[in-house]
């Protein structure tokens with residue numbers, strides 16, 4: 364390690380430390396940082412490290428990603444990231460390479476940001492990328508350094524990686540594997556990285572703790588809590604956070620089903636729950652449910668790992684959360700069939716949204732595309748529109764048809780399905796769209812439309828788990844609730 368000048372005497376215990384208790388020990392040369400894997404997480408982390416003042420080298424095995432990033436182009440859509448990358452490629456503080464050995468030889472702290480997708484044919488996480496990247500870093504070490512895992516991994520992974528590193532590193536080189544899980548959300552990645560809610564360090568000793576505190580000095584100085592704990596706790600904090608968020612969404616979706624049959628309005632209910640600050644309103648939007656590259660695979664990896672470790676209650680809980688989530692997709696498919704009078708065969712369906720959520724082009728496990736593909740397979744003429752994700756969606760679902768504009772998608776549609784609540788859809792002029800559609804029926808699978816406004820413009824609005832305006836009026840006028 365080229366940077367730490369002084370080593371504090373004691374190893375920190377699990378703690379939440381306020382900003383002004385940063386340990387001594389890293390004053391001097393700034394550590395140079397390598398970031399292994401420059402996808403959604405790694406590219407953002409590398410840019411944020413440069414923004415925090417560190418010379419940073421991003422590494423990826425995908426040469427097309429490196430070529431794009433070196434030229435200041437971000438190979439995916441993430442608001443604010445291109446500006447940050449261009450800025451720091453420009454300042455010379457940030458560079459990208461396919462040469463991992465060169466990056467590791469230059470850097471002191473190596474962040475592992477490669478993917479941990481769901482393993483084929485299993486709920487478990489595929490750890491082959493993390494293992495390969497960590498081993499490659501260990502083998503390439505030419506001076507002491509710290510290996511910092513950021514990828515989301517099942518509990519116990521980091522301890523195994525420590526052994527792998529010990530077996531792979533050159534003789535005489537000192538290194539340590541610690542875990543620093545990442546909580547950024549796509550579409551808010553830059554802000555979440557520069558201004559995180561909390562920072563978790565797992566398995567640090569005094570020296571690595573001091574180096575990490577120096578790296579995160581800027582957010583720590585603004586009061587961001589730092590939680591230092593053992594490796595297993597750090598790994599589990601990350602997975603538990605995603606499990607809790609997924610549970611919150613499936614909870615409200617289960618309640619939405621009850622709202623639908625009882626004639627209640629899930630949006631009003633969620634607002635009322637949200638006023639209780641023990642509950643909070645966030646992640647209580649009922650609808651098509653969660654997708655993306657994190658929540659679905661992380662709850663499944665948790666189920667798999669908990670099962671291995673014999674923690675059966677977590678397995679049961681996550682199984683239910685997953686089932687409720689997947690059932691939401693089926694509910695929308697059933698509603699579309701119902702809205703078409705019993706069959707979607709040869710009916711024209713406008714699908715608004717392909718990304719797993721707004722403000723991203725990520726279509727990994729996208730509920731919208733899942734529904735679009737299922738309806739396409741049932742013989743519907745499906746036309747998908749998305750402001751940013753058409754290209755990524757087309758690559759994953761080449762048999763689906765894509766429109767260039769909202770108007771094109773809605774023209775002559777028998778039913779419109781709002782599946783991803785992009786503002787450009789939610790704020791569209793319903794009067795204009797009603798003139799284009801063959802049938803002004805909209806399935807609001809994200810409960811995002813103003814049903815009064817759309818109804819006034821002539822649309823029949825069918826929300827998922829809420830009441831239609833007509834139904835609200837009937838209820839207000841004293842009509843009996845459905846049995």
Ligand SMILES: NC(=O)c1ccc[n+]([C@@H]2O[C@H](COP(=O)([O-])OP(=O)(O)OC[C@H]3O[C@@H](n4cnc5c(N)ncnc54)[C@H](O)[C@@H]3O)[C@@H](O)[C@H]2O)c1
Nearest residue numbers: 400402403404423424425477478479492496514515545549
């Ligand atoms: N996407 C998010 O919002 C987010 C947020 C927090 C945590 N995470 C976690 O971060 C990890 C990465 O997720 P992501 O969404 O960025 O995935 P991603 O697929 O977008 O990026 C992973 C990158 O790693 C590269 N890679 C694979 N093996 C490599 C190797 N040996 N050397 C160098 N590069 C290699 C791939 O080419 C790819 O570019 C996952 O564990 C994920 O769960 C993701």
Ligand SMILES: O=c1ccn([C@@H]2O[C@H](COP(=O)(O)OP(=O)(O)O[C@H]3O[C@H](CO)[C@@H](O)[C@H](O)[C@H]3O)[C@@H](O)[C@H]2O)c(=O)[nH]1
Nearest residue numbers: 545546547548549612646647648652653654655657719720
């Ligand atoms: O009330 C809500 C909120 C979200 N969603 C859906 O939930 C999914 C996930 O949304 P979000 O969590 O915003 O997106 P991600 O970018 O996948 O971020 C999650 O996954 C990341 C990767 O682990 C973590 O770092 C983040 O903290 C965690 O929020 C999306 O399909 C949303 O449409 C709902 O259905 N209802």
